[in-house]
Amino acid sequence: xxxxxxxxxxxxxxxxxxxxxxxxxxxxxxxxxxxxxxxxxxxxxxxxxxxxxxxxxxxxxxxxxxxxxxxxxxxxxxxxxxxxxxxxxxxxxxxxxxxxxxxxxxxxxxxxxxxxxxxxx
Numbered sequence: 001x002x003x004x005x006x007x008x009x010x011x012x013x014x015x016x017x018x019x020x021x022x023x024x025x026x027x028x029x030x031x032x033x034x035x036x037x038x039x040x041x042x043x044x045x046x047x048x049x050x051x052x053x054x055x056x057x058x059x060x061x062x063x064x065x066x067x068x069x070x071x072x073x074x075x076x077x078x079x080x081x082x083x084x085x086x087x088x089x090x091x092x093x094x095x096x097x098x099x100x101x102x103x104x105x106x107x108x109x110x111x112x113x114x115x116x117x118x119x120x121x
Contacts, residue, residue, distance in 0.1 A: 004053075005056070006052060006053055006055075006056035009052070009113070010109060011052060011106060011109035011110055011113060012049065012052050012053070014102065014105055014106050014109065015048040015049040015052055015071070015106055016049050017102070018045055018048065018049075018078070018099075018102050018103065018106060019045040019046050019048065019049050021099070021102065022041050022042065022045040022078065022082075022099075023042060023045070025091060025095065025099075026038040026041050026042065028090070029085070029090050030090070033090070037081060037084065037085060037088075037090075040081055041078065041081050041082070041085070044074050044077040044078045044081060045074075045078050047070070047071070047074035047077075048071050048074045048075050048078070048106065049071075051067045051068070051070040051071035051074060052067070052068065052071050052110075054067045055067035055068045055071070061117050061118075061120060061121045062121075064117055065114055065117055065118065068110055068113060068114050068117070069114070071110055072107055072110045072111070075103050075106050075107050075110070076103075076107075078099075078103060079099070079100060079103050082096055082099050082100075083096065
């Protein structure tokens with residue numbers, strides 16, 4: 001049995017792809033954003049992934065649920081930061097829409113995973 005079984009979760013894989021996509025996208029942001037919006041986006045997008053992993057390192061269902069909620073919150077944070085990036089002209093409306101689609105999938109998957117865990121309690 002794989003020790004890190006959360007890596008097989010589709011939501012984990014999608015969160016990983018989102019973090020990679022965000023990281024690739026922010027490389028074209030202006031240098032003055034390096035320690036502002038780009039740093040915040042990098043941390044928030046990674047946080048989605050990290051909190052999913054941390055949830056599955058917890059033994060109690062309530063702890064797992066809490067970390068999955070943190071992950072959802074980070075997804076919303078990424079969404080709002082990308083919206084701001086679009087308003088600043090750093091990304092196009094099309095790129096923002098693509099990110100929004102990715103984030104929506106992840107949020108729905110997290111919601112379903114939380115519901116599954118709640119029924120097991």
